[in-house]
Amino acid sequence: MLLGDGAGNYATTTAPSVVGSWFAVGDLNGDGHADALGSGNGFASAVLGDGSGSFEPEHLYSCPGGRPLLGDVYGDGNLDAVVASGVGAFFVFRGGDSPVDVGPFTLDAQPRIFPNPARGPVTIELRMVHAGEISGRILDVAGRVVAILPGGPAAAGTRRWLWDGRRETGDGVAAGVYWVELRMPDRTVTGRMVRAR
Numbered sequence: 001m002l003l004g005d006g007a008g009n010y011a012t013t014t015a016p017s018v019v020g021s022w023f024a025v026g027d028l029n030g031d032g033h034a035d036a037l038g039s040g041n042g043f044a045s046a047v048l049g050d051g052s053g054s055f056e057p058e059h060l061y062s063c064p065g066g067r068p069l070l071g072d073v074y075g076d077g078n079l080d081a082v083v084a085s086g087v088g089a090f091f092v093f094r095g096g097d098s099p100v101d102v103g104p105f106t107l108d109a110q111p112r113i114f115p116n117p118a119r120g121p122v123t124i125e126l127r128m129v130h131a132g133e134i135s136g137r138i139l140d141v142a143g144r145v146v147a148i149l150p151g152g153p154a155a156a157g158t159r160r161w162l163w164d165g166r167r168e169t170g171d172g173v174a175a176g177v178y179w180v181e182l183r184m185p186d187r188t189v190t191g192r193m194v195r196a197r
Helices: none
Strands: 002-004 010-012 022-026 035-040 043-047 059-062 068-071 080-084 090-094 100-105 112-114 122-128 132-140 145-154 157-163 176-184 187-195
Touching: 022 068, 035 068, 043 080, 112 187, 122 132, 122 176, 122 187, 132 157, 145 157, 145 176
Parallel strands: none
Antiparallel strands: 002 010, 022 035, 035 043, 043 059, 068 080, 080 090, 090 100, 112 122, 122 157, 132 145, 132 176, 176 187
């Protein structure tokens, strides 16, 4: 790691090595000083700077992935890091006093619906990065509401619903294509499902 003095001069530092092929720099622990995050080779590592060119010992995390991206994922004012794993999951490192690996999250563009096609009950899953309000409904191909899924506050993690294939009136639905619509304050996701005879 090289430190610049603002005049085009650089000096080496005694920073611990940062594992990886991809790197990002930002204030991960909120102390006003630049920190470095690297990822690759099955790991992500962070070194926290103190503003004088010195760094704390490396924090090492198991994380198969690529380029780290920095942003306020949790909306709490702290800079967080996200590393895509290449298998449909993201590893999120929560910023703050000391960065914490909060584990893999699958941020599906659609909810997971299984079995699909189905004759009987269907399980609907959505992985939520943070807690928040959620509401859901089942729609027919004309956009009419067929069923309402239980909503309300939801914790971070996987949220599951079981739909029995019935309308709000209690009648079974006909075979055909239906849509699952899940609404959160920051996004709406949809998924297609098929009801078989």
